[in-house]
Amino acid sequence: QQQVKQSPQSLIVQKGGISIINCAYENTAFDYFPWYQQFPGKGPALLIAIRPDVSEKKEGRFTISFNKSAKQFSLHIMDSQPGDSATYFCAASRMDSSYKLIFGSGTRLLVRP
Amino acid sequence: DTEVTQTPKHLVMGMTNKKSLKCEQHMGHRAMYWYKQKAKKPPELMFVYSYEKLSINESVPSRFSPECPNSSLLNLHLHALQPEDSALYLCASRLTDREYGYTFGSGTRLTVV
Numbered sequence: 616q617q618q619v620k621q622s623p624q625s626l627i628v629q630k631g632g633i634s635i636i637n638c639a640y641e642n643t644a645f646d647y648f649p650w651y652q653q654f655p656g657k658g659p660a661l662l663i664a665i666r667p668d669v670s671e672k673k674e675g676r677f678t679i680s681f682n683k684s685a686k687q688f689s690l691h692i693m694d695s696q697p698g699d700s701a702t703y704f705c706a707a708s709r710m711d712s713s714y715k716l717i718f719g720s721g722t723r724l725l726v727r728p
Numbered sequence: 729d730t731e732v733t734q735t736p737k738h739l740v741m742g743m744t745n746k747k748s749l750k751c752e753q754h755m756g757h758r759a760m761y762w763y764k765q766k767a768k769k770p771p772e773l774m775f776v777y778s779y780e781k782l783s784i785n786e787s788v789p790s791r792f793s794p795e796c797p798n799s800s801l802l803n804l805h806l807h808a809l810q811p812e813d814s815a816l817y818l819c820a821s822r823l824t825d826r827e828y829g830y831t832f833g834s835g836t837r838l839t840v841v
Contacts, residue, residue: 649829658818658832704770716830718770
């Protein structure tokens with residue numbers, strides 16, 4: 616119930632293409648769903664996050680789609696660029712202060728020039 | 729200041745050494761976290777401090793000893809580590825408010841020899 620399942624494990628996209636990463640969760644108590652971007656040797660950086668009361672959130676080229684009934688959410692990266700090449704983690708949490716982030720297993724994205 | 733600062737960035741220590749990792753934030757966040765990340769894996773929670781009190785210990789071996797001297801500072805004291813403890817150690821913080829997510833530091837790359 617605590618798991619967040621992420622797919623695919625790796626993804627290769629041509630420059631200008633759309634990158635799509637999917638996550639699924641079981642625990643309906645989760646109420647905060649962030650996506651993190653991590654470059655080698657760096658800490659994860661918050662990319663975009665969504666609450667379950669909305670179905671979509673867009674920030675620039677990054678969009679989260681959220682399906683509460685299916686308990687799934689996905690990250691879409693439009694017009695993917697080589698600089699987007701990184702590892703992406705979805706996560707789930709609750710908003711109370713001490714609750715931990717439950718991370719997905721990660722997706723290594725490579726955007727080819 | 730919107731950063732979580734971790735020092736040192738890199739640390740090499742012998743199995744008999746005692747060392748400490750430091751994490752600092754000046755965002756007024758009252759929840760602070762230590763995560764451990766092995767290569768190609770998601771971060772794994774170690775400890776949570778909420779209002780300077782330890783609220784979660786994820787069954788971490790006693791050779792790792794956390795400390796939260798004040799609301800801005802979090803330490804991780806290391807003693808008698810094993811080579812398998814080599815990893816990226818990440819600090820994160822979070823405001824105890826429903827509108828804010830986690831901010832991660834860049835981590836300390838620890839190598840135990």
